[in-house]
Amino acid sequence: AQTVTQSQPEMSVQEAETVTLSCTYDTSESDYYLFWYKQPPSRQMILVIRQEAYKQQNATENRFSVNFQKAAKSFSLKISDSQLGDAAMYFCAYRSAISSGSARQLTFGSGTQLTVLP
C-alpha cells in the first residue's frame, strides 16, 4: 500500500516571500501521479499542481512549482511571491497510474496548514 507523509503540520510565510512544503511518499510502483491540493476555509478541494512520475521535468503553474525527486520519493511544493489568498491547508496526494476503478483513488498526506503573514 502507498503512504504519503507530510512532516510539517503548520508553516507560515511572510507575504511576497517564498515557502516550500514537504512531502514524501512510499510506493513500489514505477508509474504514478502526484498532486498538491489546496483546501481553504471554505473546505473546497482545489487542484494546485500535478506531476506524472514518468516526467523528469518538474511541473510549474504560475507561482507554484514542485521539486520532484523520484529516487528519493520526495515531492515538495514551492510557492513564490506568497499572497494572502494562499493561506489554506495543503494536501499532497498520490495516485496509481493503473487504470482500474479502485486504483484511481487518491491517497492523501496529513496536510500542512499554511499561514500567510501580512
Added chain:
Amino acid sequence: GAVVSQHPSRVICKSGTSVKIECRSLDFQATTMFWYRQFPKQSLMLMATSNEGSKATYEQGVEKDKFLINHASLTLSTLTVTSAHPEDSSFYICSASARTHQPQHFGDGTRLSIL
C-alpha cells in the same frame, strides 16, 4: 469543465434520521466516483469507491450497511447515511475524474451534523 456538484452542502438532523448526499458530474461522465470523510483539521479518508452499475468497494472499517452507496448512472452517485448518530457528524466529500488519467475534481462537500 470537469465540474462536480455535491448536494446538500449542509445538513442538520436528529439522531436516527437517514440522510442522502448526491454527487453529480455536470459536464462529464464518471464510471468511478469516490467518497471521503474528513474530520476537523484532519486529512481526507477514503470511505468507498462508487462504481457505475455495480456494487461499491468499501475501505476497511467502513460499514457498508451504514453508508449505502448507489451509482445508478454515469453522472450520479449517492451516499446515504442510514440511521445517523452523532458520531456520524463529519464533512463528507466526493470526487470524480473524466478519464482514467485525468485529475480528480471534488464536490464542495457536505457538512453533516447529527443532534
